[in-house]
Ligand code: AMP
Ligand code: ZN
């Protein structure tokens with residue numbers, strides 16, 4: 001009798017403990033908003049015009065800079081952030097590129113290609129999360145619009161460049177106000193202002209400073225709206241940028257095609273160019289370019305320096321040309337575009353150039369407070385997110401949790 005009684009008693013204890021921890025587990029379920037400020041250079045916060053970023057710094061984590069992947073362009077890097085992979089592995093090797101095997105092309109303004117899942121070889125964090133029971137949402141992020149239902153977030157918006165920034169914040173707040181069972185826990189946002197103004201006007205002057213100030217005030221507005229719905233203390237905000245920006249100069253441009261005697265297929269213009277010579281002519285074209293490599297570097301695909309991580313993908317062409325910082329490469333077909341170029345600023349260059357680095361801030365219950373750290377790598381965000389949500393990351397990524405987890409609270 002005695003033994004039976006205590007068995008029931010123990011069962012009761014175990015049951016109450018289990019339900020208590022289940023409730024607790026729900027209560028600490030993370031919310032993360034990942035915010036991207038396109039082209040927000042690492043040192044813009046030093047201009048004294050970003051009070052909201054200063055608030056993030058004191059109350060959260062700030063990195064000295066945030067290192068993009070090469071090429072330091074928008075789509076390759078948003079995909080690196082969200083998949084934890086280098087562009088050569090996630091497949092979005094440029095904003096525009098071609099697949100010579102299938103005779104198709106990818107381009108950021110070609111919505112059909114942008115929504116075609118075949119180009120995206122990495123697994124975005126929203127896929128990893130949804131598979132493990134976490135609802136996700138995206139108010140814009142490159143790659144979030146793929147048409148395959150199991151590869152996009154539960155909630156997402158089709159990209160509208162001119163959509164009012166305030167409406168994007170309203171949309172995220174509305175998602176967070178959904179009933180618990182429908183509410184997303186991981187959300188992304190994107191703002192282009194500093195990229196557009198940086199291209200047009202360069203990295204100094206009133207226009208870029210207004211853009212910097214505007215984005216700073218938007219993050220303040222987001223934080224206030226989170227306060228209004230009593231979520232400011234339970235949401236982590238990771239605020240980062242995809243790359244930096246450097247000033248151009250009309251005089252610093254090179255027509256690569258004019259240096260070649262052999263007709264080649266030339267893909268892209270600006271800081272990086274890919275060149276596909278006729279078969280058997282790769283060595284000849286390479287030597288020709290190498291001979292006149294002034295203000296740019298030329299590499300055969302398998303000789304691209306290891307640190308750039310830009311050789312493995314089959315869609316990278318036989319020759320890769322990388323301009324020196326601030327120089328612009330073009331060919332005859334892009335000459336007209338170059339003539340209309342504003343020569344304000346650009347990005348895409350070697351990712352070890354500090355001008356190409358962006359910002360990284362993180363604030364919220366999972367992050368240390370008033371914690372300054374050195375440069376972080378953007379491929380490490382995916383494993384960081386997996387850690388915060390306590391889910392299993394893909395094991396084929398390039399990012400490493402060990403390089404970033406020290407910014408989390410114990
Ligand atoms: P970049 O040429 O690298 O400076 O690319 C920046 C441009 O990417 C911005 O001006 C945006 O219009 C565009 N962009 C950003 N996100 C998206 C998206 N999700 N879909 C299509 N275009 C985008
Ligand atoms: Zn960008």
Ligand code: ZN
Pocket residue numbers: 039074195196199347
């Ligand atoms: Zn840009």
